[in-house]
Amino acid sequence: MSENDFEQLVDRQYTPLFRFALSLSRSEAEAADLTQQTFFLWASKGHQLRDSSKAKSWLFTTLYREFLGRRRHEVRFPKIELDDAREDEMSILPNVNALDSGAVLQALREVEEAFRAPLTLFYLEQFSYQEIADVLEVPIGTVMSRLSRGKALLRQRLLSKEDAPGNKVVSFQSKKKGESHG
């Protein structure tokens, strides 16, 4: 791959890769490091990939593997029980528009990693269920199942954020009728 082609690949993919990394990791610095490391691996090994159309999947798969490799050596977070999430619970939907991006990202990070990775890939909107299955190296049925449960968990987390003060986007109050303009 020429230098120009590589730059174009970075241009196209570094932001979505960073967003994916940010949802997985604990800090912006770690996410940036994961993103950089993924491109370094591409620069050293990516030429082995014969089908250049699979570059995007290769990058996301590599980043995810790199993340898992690092996490393997760390203390795991306590797992969230699946029973916590009721798939059919759609009666109370959080008002996502009332939350800022930081609160949504935080809620996503609080979802257990097994559900968080497919959720983020899904919400990045660049990936079909087939591509998510390829990136995470799991069957399509597992992707559907994890997305279904992951969304339920995310809704729960968002509802708890909605109740918390300071996370809402507050719009400026419009001036009252009859108020003079000085």
Place this chain on the structure above:
Amino acid sequence: MDNREAKFILSVYRPDGQDASDRRFAEALNQVRRDPMLERWFGASVAFDAAIAEKLRVIEAPPDLHENILAGVKVSRVSRWKNQLAKWAIAAALILSAALGSLIWHNTRPAPLAGWQTQALDVISSLVRNESSFDAQSNQPDELVTWLRANDAPAAQKLPDNLDKLSSLGCKTFSWNGIPVSVICFARPDGGLIHLVMRTSPAASDRIREAEVKLIQRGEWATATWCEGEMIYMLALEGSRDQLRSYLL
């Protein structure tokens, strides 16, 4: 198809409609059209998903990330090119030496570094250039060895005596062809760094071959490799083999 099955399938339906023509969704979408309750659920679900996607879309990468990636890869490419050049230069020097019948120090073998050693030097270079971070940090080498053992990573049974006296900076682990490798970085008294790379030996035959200390100079890197028990060690520093020998005594 019942509503539960339809919901299961539609959970992967992207909110921007990219999947509208995918035949796998056709039956579930038909079900949505037939059932007002399901239609209401689907509408709310798509709106929820679209709102989340929109929130994630506004997250920007750090402003310097793009440049750092390109600059970092350029440095790596130059480094690899230099390594290639160094390899050719070493090979040419060795051929010339052989032709002239020169004597090479008995512990030096004119062999290239193995793949895991090359990757270890890349990992170390990346740490030195602050392009990657340590997995664990401590100025006490014993603490790092304990951390490595606790994380099932290769770790020295006993650190070489001369390293044991140095302060450590941190350790990192990586995998080479599925084989775990660990690195501990130490601060030398002269201000430089020295790195101990550890991995398990894959086979008894390799252990026999690796019995002696092999000193190899590769570009700016001097390396010493030896085997002890079931472990293979490589000591590396940016400098000369003479500097490295002082840590092997």
